[in-house]
Structure formats: C-alpha cells, structure tokens
C-alpha cells in the first residue's frame with residue numbers, strides 16, 4: 001500500500017499526539033485554530049478528542065490511584081519522588097513529547113538496550129530500532145514480554161497504547177501495517193523521555 005508522504009506524516013503526528021498536559025503545538029495546516037479549539041472545548045468539554053489536547057483525560061485523572069497488575073507498584077507521590085516532572089507527565093500521565101525533540105529520536109547505536117526510565121526494565125534492543133522519520137524513536141519489536149498493549153480511544157480514534165510491563169509506565173503507541181520494510185511491519189512509537197539507554201545488553205539477554 002502506498003501513501004502520499006506528507007499526508008502520512010501528518011497522520012502519524014496526529015495519531016501520536018495523545019494527552020498533552022500543556023498546550024500542544026498544533027500543526028499550521030490543522031483545520032482547527034487554537035481559538036476554535038478553545039471555543040469547542042468550552043461548549044463540549046466531555047468529548048475525549050478535545051480533552052486529549054488539554055491533557056485532562058479520564059485516564060490521567062486516575063493517576064493518584066495505585067496501578068493495577070504490575071510488579072512495580074508506587075503511588076503518584078512515590079513516582080514524583082523518583083521521576084523528573086517531564087518523566088512523570090509522560091510515564092504516569094500518558095503525555096507525549098513534541099515530535100523531533102527527544103534525545104533518542106536520531107540515536108542509532110550498533111548495540112545496547114533501551115530501558116524504562118521509571119523502573120529500568122529492559123524494553124528494546126538497539127537492533128529493534130529503525131528510522132521511521134516520524135519524529136519519535138521507532139522500534140519494530142520489543143524484548144519479549146517487556147511491553148504491554150492497551151486499547152486507547154483518546155482523540156476519537158482507536159489506537160494501541162504501549163506501557164512497560166514491569167511498572168505500567170506509558171511509553172507511546174504501536175502502529176501496524178504502515179508499509180515499513182521491517183520484519184514485523186509494526187512501529188513502536190516511543191517517547192525518548194520514557195527511556196534510558198545502556199550499551200550493556202547483558203540485562204536484556206537474561207530476560208529473553
């Protein structure tokens with residue numbers, strides 16, 4: 001399947017935006033101006049698509065509760081104590097870093113492992129990473145079992161959210177069937193802020 005590059009990039013950016021906790025950068029060619037969004041928001045505050053822009057989604061409102069079914073369990077206050085404000089916003093409140101700004105966006109080491117910035121569980125190997133051109137780190141696969149998928153209905157569309165299987169920290173989303181020449185044709189679109197990198201793959205190998 002072939003796409004028009006500009007259109008598909010725009011769609012990728014739209015789909016990757018999830019729950020900003022600060023005002024997002026709306027693409028200039030967006031049909032909605034900031035003023036219109038504000039007017040729409042005030043008149044229809046419960047629509048998930050619009051509330052997603054302003055970061056007060058229903059999922060983030062539950063961030064004060066203990067997460068479910070993950071080996072690492074911390075309260076919001078405990079996470080705040082060990083994460084930077086940016087890390088907390090993205091890992092625990094499902095935020096998204098602006099496209100093209102993450103430190104691992106153009107990071108292509110020959111070996112190593114990307115670990116969860118919240119709990120240090122190994123998530124992706126350097127060999128999983130590929131250049132998608134979308135503005136966020138992209139991986140065609142994860143270390144087996146390291147990443148858990150959830151359905152995400154924010155923004156008026158159905159996407160697949162990915163979280164760390166060890167602590168439930170939000171990583172990003174996974175997209176399938178975009179036509180990338182990778183073994184899986186999947187793109188794990190991950191926030192750099194959710195990750196740390198180690199050149200030592202030993203920990204990841206033990207997990208496999």
Ligand SMILES: [Zn+2]
Nearest residue numbers: 116119164167
């Ligand atoms: Zn984690």
